[in-house]
Amino acid sequence: MRDLVVTQNITVDGVIEAGDWFGPADGGPELLEALRKQMARADGLLTGRVTFEQLRGYWPTQTDDPSGIASYLNKVQKDVVSSTLQDPGWTPTTILRGVDDVRGLKDTAGGAIVCTGSIDLTHQLITAGLVDEYRLFVYPTVVATGRRLFPDGSPQSLRLHTSTSFPSGVTLLIYRHR
Template sequence: MAKLTLTTFLSLDGVMQAPGGPDEDTDGGFEYGGWTVPFADEDMIDFMNGVMGRSAAFLLGRRTYDIFAGYWPRVTDPDDPIAGPLNTRPKYVVSTTLSDPGWQNTTVVSTDVAEEVARIKERTGGGELQVHGSGGLARFLMAHGLIDEYNILTYPVVLGRGRRLFPEGGRPTALERIGARETPSGISIHTYRPTGPARFGSFDLDE
């Protein structure tokens, strides 16, 4: 069975919207798109190349799929560490409106999403079924306990507004940190594995 992993970029205040460019996602009047770009460095790129090298298939939300499909097919070098896997490996896009995806090896998932994701994990076999960005899908998967591992790249910037990964009212979850590093530009990269429900206690003094 494939491991379902989520890799995403976050600001210090938890925003994940439009990390890669000013026109990527302006919903809600968001005008800070491209906030990761000033911090891009070789260590971050090396980490992402390693992530992509472990992919067996990709599971994407509709907005992220459209962004990727508009960019990565134009990178035609089969040895490119990001374009190569994205262009050749199976892709699943969760959408109720997309009927004819143009990107090769793409399957649309439109109904019974939780059950279908579980089936995709089962039949993918080894490697990782990877989610990148895809905030709405990520929150759905978290709510259904389907994410096996998180790669969170936190950037040293506060945005003050924009869509966040972890929603108000989300499932309280404990996680184990299984990897950590920091890049020269200040990006903190942490890998977490869910360990079950969050636990709670008290620092009150014993009577």
């Protein structure tokens, strides 16, 4: 069974979606290296339709990307959960019609499946008990409003697996279920 890993950029107060608080370059070169290591361990990317369309609209055209993110995203198997998307237009991509299809995906052979962005999908995955690991890049920012990682009524019992602090002030916290 493959691990489903939720990777999110998050504020100290738990917000993952609110305005313009996040800049991917804010983490510095050490954080970028941590991202590269994560990409090397995952062979699947899971998103909802909106995040998928945002990624598809940007990354395939990035031909001079020293970070390696464009190369990874253009090659990795992408699975998008959507009831409306018909033609993904970015290979390799498979359209999944719901969370039950994600259950089936976890039962296939392969490495970790990473879900990033996609707050509505992330909430569905948490509620369905499908998340094995949380990789949280905690930014030293408090926005005091916005959508949070964990939906109301979804208590979690987690254990800290590792933590890494970066010179930028960002901390990577990796949690697994107990």
